[in-house]
Amino acid sequence: DAGVIQSPRHEVTEMGQEVTLRCKPISGHNSLFWYRQTMMRGLELLIYFNNNVPIDDSGMPEDRFSAKMPNASFSTLKIQPSEPRDSAVYFCASSLVSPLYEQYFGPGTRLTVT
Amino acid sequence: EDKVVQSPLSLVVHEGDTVTLNCSYEVTNFRSLLWYKQEKKAPTFLFMLTSSGIEKKSGRLSSILDKKELFSILNITATQTGDSAIYLCAVTQGGSEKLVFGKGTKLTVNP
Numbered sequence: 079d080a081g082v083i084q085s086p087r088h089e090v091t092e093m094g095q096e097v098t099l100r101c102k103p104i105s106g107h108n109s110l111f112w113y114r115q116t117m118m119r120g121l122e123l124l125i126y127f128n129n130n131v132p133i134d135d136s137g138m139p140e141d142r143f144s145a146k147m148p149n150a151s152f153s154t155l156k157i158q159p160s161e162p163r164d165s166a167v168y169f170c171a172s173s174l175v176s177p178l179y180e181q182y183f184g185p186g187t188r189l190t191v192t
Numbered sequence: 193e194d195k196v197v198q199s200p201l202s203l204v205v206h207e208g209d210t211v212t213l214n215c216s217y218e219v220t221n222f223r224s225l226l227w228y229k230q231e232k233k234a235p236t237f238l239f240m241l242t243s244s245g246i247e248k249k250s251g252r253l254s255s256i257l258d259k260k261e262l263f264s265i266l267n268i269t270a271t272q273t274g275d276s277a278i279y280l281c282a283v284t285q286g287g288s289e290k291l292v293f294g295k296g297t298k299l300t301v302n303p
Contacts, residue, residue, distance in 0.1 A: 082234075109289055111289075111291075120293055120294065120295040120296060121235070121280065121293040121296075122293070123290055123291060123292075126289060126290065128289070133288075133289070134288065134290055169234060169235075173289065175289065180226070180237045180240060181237070181291060182237070183234035183235050183236070184234060185233050185234050186233060186234055
């Protein structure tokens with residue numbers, strides 16, 4: 079299995095630009111999670127989906143962030159407009175709901191907003 | 193507010209030492225506690241604990257949960273340089289798949 083796939087691996091953009099991060103979960107997994115990791119705040123859950131439906135988006139920082147999961151094999155996290163404080167590593171993870179809740183993480187996207 | 197606190201924040205040891213990493217939590221409707229290891233890239237799963245007093249073991253790593261005192265420890269015996277990483281603790285709550293992570297403990301094992 080290829081594991082969770084994320085693209086791009088690195089993104090450098092200017093403040094105000096739109097950024098789209100992509101994720102392909104492990105085949106057969108029915109839950110997908112978006113996290114953000116920074117030195118100051120650690121690893122924080124932004125949003126998660128179960129069977130393509132958003133379940134908990136309480137971690138999405140503000141309206142500039144949006145996430146979609148149009149089908150079981152693809153999800154996007156969009157930031158529009160981007161700001162320097164959005165600079166972080168963004169991880170996507172997937173899991174099977176039952177019986178375990180182990181989440182498998184992708185390699186992450188390192189986003190730098192200048 | 194739900195929170196997970198790990199200690200120490202960082203630790204430097206020599207190869208062969210034994211280390212104990214701590215994780216305490218305050219969450220409503222606790223269901224499970226998970227340990228992850230993060231090297232340069234993504235966190236990788238180590239253990240999931242749901243019951244008090246039952247030790248989980250994998251090679252030189254072991255972990256135990258105390259649901260009464262609301263904490264867990266992760267032990268690593270005979271440390272090796274390859275154990276150098278950030279160790280993350282996370283908890284889940286009933287009715288949700290959300291993981292609430294601590295800030296992690298950065299372990300450095302010197303030769």
